[in-house]
Amino acid sequence: MNYFLIPILQIAYKDIILELRTKDIFVTILIFALLMGVIFSFVFVPTKQNVVLILPGTLWVSITFAGVLGFNRSLVLEKDKGNLDGLLLCPVTRDVIYFGKFLGLFLFMISAEIFIVPLYAVLYNVSILDVGIPVIVILTTIGFAAVGTLFSAICVNTRSREVMLPILLLPVSVPIIVAAVEGTRSILEGSPVGIERWVQLLAAFDVIFLVLAAFTFGAVLEE
């Protein structure tokens, strides 16, 4: 277990130290999502009647697009000076590298979402004091970071990676985003049955995406 877990934690820890120094990914995600939140709050004037319809969609669209920018940075940092080769030369299986990179991205996204979600609640004047919100946010972020880590590795070797990543990632992420939007809406509507269904769906997607991505990551990194 230690042969698996310790290198994963080391890779994530290294990414956290680098991020604390460069602030590339966290700031990118945070600023982009907040800007979109402000713009959307002017475009869709929120009222008590329409806020349940508007907030979940705008929140998750913003986080999704901000996340794409963050994913792009994550693997580019490894690729730019050939550091990815340095990781590949370590005596660990490729799935360990995948889970290490995934854990780092998950933590960066969650850190940004801790600021983003409450700010959206303020902008749209909605209470988010419900235990379901963190559950939905964590499960969605796990799934999105799971596919994001894989697809950023696919795109990092392509010339137009900034364009390729959203084109490849977003269609695959649709089930997660839909479940996140519907789950958030169920919480805002106060529908416990709806929440349970979407939470189960998100958990299932998380497991499927994590397993599939970990299996395919090694093949993706092969030249």
Added chain:
Amino acid sequence: MTEQAARLQSVTKSYDEAPILRDLNLSVNVGERLVLFGANGSGKTTLVRMLATLIKPTSGFIEIDGMELPKHGVRVRQNIGVLTHQYLLYDDLTGYENLRFFGKMFRVDHLTERIMYLAEMIGISDKLHVRTRTLSHGMQKRFSLARALIHSPSILIMDEPETGLDQEAIEILVNIVKSVKSSLIMTTHNVEFGFRLADRVGIISGGSIAYQERRDALDVQEFKKILTQHSV
């Protein structure tokens, strides 16, 4: 029979059906230092990347330390130290943090002591706590050498390691490679430098080993003529 550190049989590597390595056969004995020369595009870097487990052969058989590749890639990587053109260091980590990260990944015991020992040996002690982005190319290369040696590998694989090094650093590199007990597979363009380290020299041309000889059977000038013939 002498134990072999590396053995390659009929190895071929092609990209988009264009062969880079063709039916390459090579073996290196334990403790032996093999230096390969060759023109640009002869397949040296591809060979190094293949031995480093970074790419797989299209066909053929590779064995490192008695373990077949790619089947035993993880165990092979534990036994090899690789120095490439690129430093493989994180710019925004200090030299110490870089070495610590890779040392942890290689599960090195008494890591702090090992880092201090290597730093002293390679002459990087005073730069250990400086971010690597601020270091000169030569100093980054020294840290890269420390990274390659952090886990005391039994085989050193080096691709033109002298590139970017000043004379002092080259002397350090030569002394270190001679002092460690590792087998060595190295590529270079610099005949004088290669001859200082080699037990055996070889020429890679057109993707296969075109010439091999014990170094003490040759002198530099004679070898340069042979190399020129194979580079045409």
